[in-house]
Amino acid sequence: MTNKSSVEKLPIPSDPSEVEQFMKDRVGLGESFDLGIRKIKIHKKDVHIYSVNGLCDTNFIIQIIKELVELNDNENSHQDLYDLIQNRLLHQSVQPVKLMDELVDQLLSGLIVIVMEGETEAFAVDVRSYPGRQPDEPVTEKVVRGSRDGFVENIILNTGLTRLRIRDERLRFEILKVGERSKTDIAIGYVKDVANTDLIQIIREELEAINVDGLTMADKAVEEYLVKQGYNPYPLVRYTERADVAATHLLEGHVLIYVSTSPSVIITPTTYFHHLQHAEEYRQSPAVGTFIRWCRFLGVFGSLFLLPLWLLFVLEPSLLPEELKFIGPNEKSHIPIILQIFLSELGLMFLRLAAIHTPTPLATAMGLIAAVLIGQIAIDVGVFVPEVILYVAVSAMGTFSTPSYELGIANTLVKLVLLILVSIFKVPGLVIGFTLYLLFLANLRSFNSPYFWPFLPFSPRACLEILFRKSAPGSKIRPSIVQPKKRQKQSSSS
């Protein structure tokens, strides 16, 4: 890598044909069809314009070339070519380039590069127009009411959507390029006088330290470099595709990472409870939002512990208090309950996986087969007792009510481990499993922030804000988890 960069640190030769030769040798001019060169003459000097089709807007380029060619008629030839061209480039974003590798980088990012005879500097003009879609409501984070513009794959549009919501002079987007071959744009977004300087510094250093060919899996790959989570299934950062959610977190003092080619933005630092919040809660009145949130907590809790508890009571019915003695399978089956649960959980996993990549016209058929045929017939044949289906279904609904897909899957994994523990060790298995689970979560850290905050370590006020969704004027303190520079939200009153 060092060898390569030292070669490419060469300055731009003053003869455009040398540049052309370089392009042929190194960048594949003439070999790749998408790299193009347009040669014109201005005052009898060669001017070459390089472009990559597909990444730039042809109309702009035509305009610029037209203006340049007209120089021959309108200006006298004694003037300096460099100044003349700089003056006539009809674009707000024109940047002089001095080095060949910089030139190539810019060119392959979709800018056009103008090389002039007799000059050792070239111009890069930002006529980029990346292929992409328009902001659209994100499929994973829908709300009943609220803005429908979600992030897209274009980092410029994404930062634009954020800037639209925070017109603060202190909002910063630091951009850097990561990936030896992909040269992916990554922007660190934060509000300068709020976000924690140490956190920004850590993130910047971690991003700069990434040494990889390409980040084709964009944000997910970046996350794995940032948090180094190993085989811990819990998501240590939160993703959002909603611009309003991203802006809210910026104002709270979080640091956001925008990765080009991904419609999700990384929110750091994150806790377990961040994954349980959803924009919908904030689109309803505080009472309704609180109610929704409690239902959701109940669902998530159920998705984790309902099945292990039920299995425990099936294995040891003597544990049940008198009033709940009716719980438990009424029919006997030939297959142990634990096996039945695992089989149906496996079936559900199949269903989830299949649902992701089944073409929409076939999805209905798939649902029908899964629900009616497998569920009903399995009971009729006597493979499953009805209770297993009931509890597995309720616990699956709990998983679906988890707003974060990643958290839902991680919880499912933990549930399966708890089930195994219960089936082997009964009560001690469940109790010790529960304890270790909580302690494991409490001991996790995401960018130095405890993962299970504000429950463990306990923070009374933040816990209250998690339990009760406060009204917008009532929520005045930034969460201490981000260690903000200013704790009060309204800067005027501080």
Place this chain on the structure above:
Amino acid sequence: MAEKEKLEQNQKEKPLSFMAMVILTGLIGGIFWSGLGYMAYLFNFTDVHPNVILEPWALGAWKKQWLGTVISIVLMGVLSIGVALVYYAVLKKMKSIFIGIGFGIGIFLLVFLVLNPIFPGIKPFRELSLNTIITSVCLYALYGAFVGYSISYEYQEQEYRENQEVREKEVTS
């Protein structure tokens, strides 16, 4: 102006003082984990009912009823404030969550071995069922982590915040 002050958005929220946070953590920790202990008792995970705390005193019949349960859970919370203050006084500088867990297990040993004779509701240690011991150890360990780790973390936060303010002043001046 007076009108303006009354608006909810213009009222300032004072951050909790460290002492208030310790007391609240103790209270809520005691109530929460003894409440969970009561649930564990309901489902026969443990033989220890929270109202063993009331047993040394001769009280009315209510102490065996739901009122007794509620009062004992609240009482646990109050006692737990003392526990939190002890942790605050002695161990607040410890960073690890394991200190808190050890602290909790220490309290478990204290209650179940040393103070055992005071509570007629808790059988002598050797006669306790395995389920009871394991459930109690786990509850106490979680309780210890809850109180201990919270206080230690808040202590570090406080220090960090002071450092941050000092650094900010250096930058601005």
